[in-house]
Amino acid sequence: MPQVNNLFAGIPGELPKELFQELLKTSHFRLERIVSHGQGSPPGFWYDEPTHEWVVLLTGRAALKFADRTDLAVLNPGDYLLIPAGCRHRVEWTDPGEKTVWLALHFR
Amino acid sequence: MPQVNNLFAGIPGELPKELFQELLKTSHFRLERIVSHGQGSPPGFWYDEPTHEWVVLLTGRAALKFADRTDLAVLNPGDYLLIPAGCRHRVEWTDPGEKTVWLALHFR
Numbered sequence: 001m002p003q004v005n006n007l008f009a010g011i012p013g014e015l016p017k018e019l020f021q022e023l024l025k026t027s028h029f030r031l032e033r034i035v036s037h038g039q040g041s042p043p044g045f046w047y048d049e050p051t052h053e054w055v056v057l058l059t060g061r062a063a064l065k066f067a068d069r070t071d072l073a074v075l076n077p078g079d080y081l082l083i084p085a086g087c088r089h090r091v092e093w094t095d096p097g098e099k100t101v102w103l104a105l106h107f108r
Numbered sequence: 109m110p111q112v113n114n115l116f117a118g119i120p121g122e123l124p125k126e127l128f129q130e131l132l133k134t135s136h137f138r139l140e141r142i143v144s145h146g147q148g149s150p151p152g153f154w155y156d157e158p159t160h161e162w163v164v165l166l167t168g169r170a171a172l173k174f175a176d177r178t179d180l181a182v183l184n185p186g187d188y189l190l191i192p193a194g195c196r197h198r199v200e201w202t203d204p205g206e207k208t209v210w211l212a213l214h215f216r
Contacts, residue, residue: 001174001181002195007164008186024162024190026215028136031162054132054139056115056211058166058186066109073109078116078166082132087110103164105213107134 007058011035011099029107036062038096046088051106056080060100063092115166119143119207137215144170146204154196159214164188168208171200 011019015037024031041047046067057079063072064081067088073081083089085108094100119127123145132139149155154175165187171180172189175196181189191197193216202208 001177001179002189002191004181004183004187004189006184006186007188023188024213026136028134029215031213069109071109073112075112076114078114079112080115080131081110081112083110103211105132105139107137 007033007101007103011101015039015099023103029105032104032106034102034104036060036091036094036100036102037098038094039091040093041090046090048086048088049083049106050085051108052085053083054080054105054107055083056103058101058103060098061095062100062102063094065090065092115141115209115211119209123147123207137213140212140214142210142212144168144199144202144208144210145206146202147199148201149198154198156194156196157191157214158193159216160193161191162188162213162215163191164211166209166211168206169203170208170210171202173198173200 018039019035021033023033057075057077059077061076063074065072072092126147127143129141131141165183167185169184171182173180180200
């Protein structure tokens, strides 16, 4: 019987840095769990990835900023989006009051 | 700005059958949302897939049965597992009291 794990388990009480954990990897994609607790991208930093990213926010709350927009995309539980490769974006903020758990699927 | 959708939105109030919706597909994987409301696999039916399946239960509750075991794997929100290709399994039951939302990643 396959082993059952839980996406909301094994999260340290204190998270001085965001937690990135690989759940699954093939030569075509990588699935990871990300846990944030108030962190955002450093000032001036933009993600500019060579791979596409499908990402869903499962708990908490966060805001993404895209380089071509002034407004933010505020994400609540269940919200998902596809960020194409080369689409410059950053995490403007995550909820400081609770853990934000994301699932991210990176692929070419 | 990429469009934001929600995994828990767009679910009909009544679900006479399970709902399978493709969220993303490449030549290497397929990501789908499944919504169940009390359904299970038909009596005697076994999934026997040529692809691997990583699956997570996000809301509700369900029990999986594997052909090589007599006990059930009861899944609660956040529980995930990797079901290898060719691993015979069935959904024994899903929660009749609320919607069970799954995210399934099928890949080779």
